Amino acid sequence: MVTIYAHARRPRTRRRTSSRAWRRAIAFYLFIGPWLIGFVLLGVIPLTLGFLTSLTNYDGLNLASIKFVGLRNYTRAFADPDAIFSFWRTLVWSALNTPIWLLLSFALALVLNQRVKGQGFFRTLYYLPSVIPLVATIWIWKIFLEANNGLLNAIISLFRPGTAVPWLSGYALPSLTAIAVWAGLGSGMVIFLAGLQGIPSELEEAARIDGASAWQILRYVTIPLMTPVIFFQLVLALISALQTFVAPLLLSNVSASEVSSPPREIYLYMIHSYRQIFVYQRFGYGAALLWLLFIVILALTLLVFRTARYWVHYEVEIEGAER
Amino acid sequence: MIIQQRQFRPPRTMRSLNSYAVLVLVTCLIGLPLVWFLITSLKQEIEYLAYPISVLPKEPQWENYANALTLIPFYKYAWNSLFLALSFSVLTVITSAMSGFGFSRFQAPGRDALFTIVIALLMIPSIVTVIPQFIVFSRLHLTNTYWPWILWGLAASPFHIFLFRQFFASIPRELEDAAEVDGCSPFRIFWQIFLPNAKPALATSFLFNFVGVWGDYFTPLIFLSDEKTTLAVKLVRAYTDPQGHVLITTTLAACVIYTLPLVILFFLGQKYLTRGVVTSGLKG
Numbered sequence: 018m019v020t021i022y023a024h025a026r027r028p029r030t031r032r033r034t035s036s037r038a039w040r041r042a043i044a045f046y047l048f049i050g051p052w053l054i055g056f057v058l059l060g061v062i063p064l065t066l067g068f069l070t071s072l073t074n075y076d077g078l079n080l081a082s083i084k085f086v087g088l089r090n091y092t093r094a095f096a097d098p099d100a101i102f103s104f105w106r107t108l109v110w111s112a113l114n115t116p117i118w119l120l121l122s123f124a125l126a127l128v129l130n131q132r133v134k135g136q137g138f139f140r141t142l143y144y145l146p147s148v149i150p151l152v153a154t155i156w157i158w159k160i161f162l163e164a165n166n167g168l169l170n171a172i173i174s175l176f177r178p179g180t181a182v183p184w185l186s187g188y189a190l191p192s193l194t195a196i197a198v199w200a201g202l203g204s205g206m207v208i209f210l211a212g213l214q215g216i217p218s219e220l221e222e223a224a225r226i227d228g229a230s231a232w233q234i235l236r237y238v239t240i241p242l243m244t245p246v247i248f249f250q251l252v253l254a255l256i257s258a259l260q261t262f263v264a265p266l267l268l269s270n271v272s273a274s275e276v277s278s279p280p281r282e283i284y285l286y287m288i289h290s291y292r293q294i295f296v297y298q299r300f301g302y303g304a305a306l307l308w309l310l311f312i313v314i315l316a317l318t319l320l321v322f323r324t325a326r327y328w329v330h331y332e333v334e335i336e337g338a339e340r
Numbered sequence: 341m342i343i344q345q346r347q348f349r350p351p352r353t354m355r356s357l358n359s360y361a362v363l364v365l366v367t368c369l370i371g372l373p374l375v376w377f378l379i380t381s382l383k384q385e386i387e388y389l390a391y392p393i394s395v396l397p398k399e400p401q402w403e404n405y406a407n408a409l410t411l412i413p414f415y416k417y418a419w420n421s422l423f424l425a426l427s428f429s430v431l432t433v434i435t436s437a438m439s440g441f442g443f444s445r446f447q448a449p450g451r452d453a454l455f456t457i458v459i460a461l462l463m464i465p466s467i468v469t470v471i472p473q474f475i476v477f478s479r480l481h482l483t484n485t486y487w488p489w490i491l492w493g494l495a496a497s498p499f500h501i502f503l504f505r506q507f508f509a510s511i512p513r514e515l516e517d518a519a520e521v522d523g524c525s526p527f528r529i530f531w532q533i534f535l536p537n538a539k540p541a542l543a544t545s546f547l548f549n550f551v552g553v554w555g556d557y558f559t560p561l562i563f564l565s566d567e568k569t570t571l572a573v574k575l576v577r578a579y580t581d582p583q584g585h586v587l588i589t590t591t592l593a594a595c596v597i598y599t600l601p602l603v604i605l606f607f608l609g610q611k612y613l614t615r616g617v618v619t620s621g622l623k624g
Contacts, residue, residue, distance in 0.1 A: 041448065041526075042446070042448035044442075045447075045451060046442075047442075048446070048526070049454065051435040051438065052458075053454070055435075055492075056461075058491075060469060063469055063473045064469060067469075125362075125366060128363060133359050133360065133363065139366075139367065141610065142371070145370070145374075145606075146370060146374075148551055150554060150557075150598065152555070152557050152598075153575070153596075157374065161376055166391055166393045168373075168376045199370065262558070263557050290467075294471060300475065304472070307467060307468045
């Protein structure tokens with residue numbers, strides 16, 4: 018009796034669920050539709066065209082007489098001393114900027130995660146530079162670092178009169194690092210704070226009861242639990258450092274044309290690619306340079322992902338403690 | 341969803357003294373350039389150029405601010421910035437929230453593959469796509485119009501799709517099931533249940549997008565002509581004396597005015613911002 022009844026029912030149930038599944042699949046595609054269409058029209062098509070461009074001698078005007086040059090634009094990059102130079106500068110810049118930013122924003126988050134008076138005030142203040150637009154940030158630092166009438170040299174002059182260090186030209190790389198760290202400290206700190214607040218306090222408490230020192234707690238409890246966040250931040254910082262472009266562009270002399278070249282020290286890869294396209298109209302070569310950068314970014318990101326299993330602790334359930 | 345401040349307290353006095361030393365030092369390092377910037381925006385150009393420098397202006401030059409608004413068509417460029425930032429942000433928040441909702445709530449063939457694409461797109465340098473897009477848009481005669489921003493807005497952004505997906509994943513399923521039993525369509529569930537509950541994520545996403553476009557220098561520089569461009573481009577070297585030298589103190593005053601809306605937005609959205617960052621799992 019029961020069996021027959023169940024038999025009689027089953028097809029109807031199945032049809033109902035499958036039509037529900039259908040409706041939900043359609044709803045899914047309607048919801049993601051705008052993105053999907055945009056991804057094809059503004060992502061796939063331009064990227065394909067960009068790649069095809071990199072195989073030609075396109076200069077923005079010669080569409081009628083365009084020539085397929087194979088991988089010549091790519092091999093050309095390896096023979097272009099400026100491309101090689103700017104690539105190394107970019108690596109140096111990334112290697113300098115990423116760890117300093119990570120370390121300082123993490124340290125700051127640690128300090129502000131303690132119960133200190135004025136916590137809210139400090140958090141707000143430290144985040145403030147992150148909402149200042151880059152153009153304003155560069156102006157702020159230009160007048161601060163200016164060799165003759167900048168504040169920094171004036172302060173140093175109190176101890177060593179007549180100091181006029183050309184921070185913006187001779188020391189452009191450390192200056193750029195200072196600017197980037199200053200501007201990015203707050204946003205890094207906020208993410209780390211969010212991570213720190215997800216760590217169950219019982220773990221640190223337990224370690225302390227077991228007699229661990231503050232340093233040991235940091236080293237063996239907090240940092241391991243924070244490694245997923247550190248990893249996430251490291252990847253994002255690396256990707257954005259390798260693409261750094263506008264800050265060095267703006268840091269170069271503003272009175273010259275807008276496509277002027279920054280000091281050699283911060284003549285980064287993106288600047289070189291940009292100049293190929295917009296100053297020399299070498300669209301094909303510029304596109305090839307950008308694809309090469311993409312390959313490098315991808316390779317470095319994968320490399321970092323590869324190292325993850327040696328130092329990132331995903332097995333610890335942080336999520337559950339958040340609630 | 342309330343963040344609980346569980347903190348561990350090491351030996352009190354010494355550590356907190358150290359902490360304060362660090363906090364005050366960092367405050368100075370962050371604040372000094374800012375204060376100097378504000379002071380300099382109130383100096384005469386001659387005072388700024390004088391050597392040795394004077395710390396304070398003899399008399400605060402408030403007319404720098406008046407000049408900042410009148411020497412160039414400030415309001416026009418500000419309107420351009422506002423229009424682009426607002427239309428892009430509103431559109432992209434809606435479309436990203438829709439996609440995030442789709443990815444977090446529906447089973448469909450191809451979903452996981454598409455989500456992998458979203459994640460992969462996070463890694464592609466934006467510049468790799470912007471320049472081919474520039475070529476395409478200029479062939480379609482859409483450069484020097486605001487259409488690219490509208491289209492980018494309609495196309496959602498991978499980062500914000502990710503943000504919304506994470507956020508919506510934290511909303512209990514029962515809410516939705518109950519509504520569905522009552523015969524609510526997926527779109528009504530989205531508009532009337534999920535969006536009103538997503539204020540922190542909406543505010544976070546809107547703020548990030550707005551700040552991003554308002555501050556963007558590169559895209560308007562290459563896509564828009566001098567007339568249609570935004571404040572960000574103009575503030576680099578639009579304020580000049582008749583000889584073509586950049587008027588630094590006036591430019592600084594303009595920068596202050598230009599930055600102010602973002603600071604205000606940030607203060608208004610601050611409480612949402614922290615919650616948005618935490619609950620959307622942006623931390624990884």
